[in-house]
Amino acid sequence: MENLIADLKGQIAVQLKLKNIKPEDIGDDEPLFGAGLGLDSLDVLELIVLLKQKYKLRVSNPEDGLKVFKSVRSMAEFITANTAQTA
DSSP: OHHHHHHHHHHHHHHTTOSSOOGGGSOTTSOSBTTSSOBOHHHHHHHHHHHHHHHOOOOOSHHHHHHHTTOHHHHHHHHHHHHHHHO
């Protein structure tokens, strides 16, 4: 899980072109939106694309999206749970 979290931080930094934030500056449980990392609704679209392209996963229910994109750890947990089901 820790390797996946580290990979996700790097992928998020690249996908969202975060210029002043290094992957290691992103907290595992830090909120991605609002007062945390400060991402917005356009950024969530980029994260959806990231999940689809890199992990072949979709978030079909908008309510699930709120949970999945809460933090890097919640994204990692979603990926782990859903790739285990398809493996």
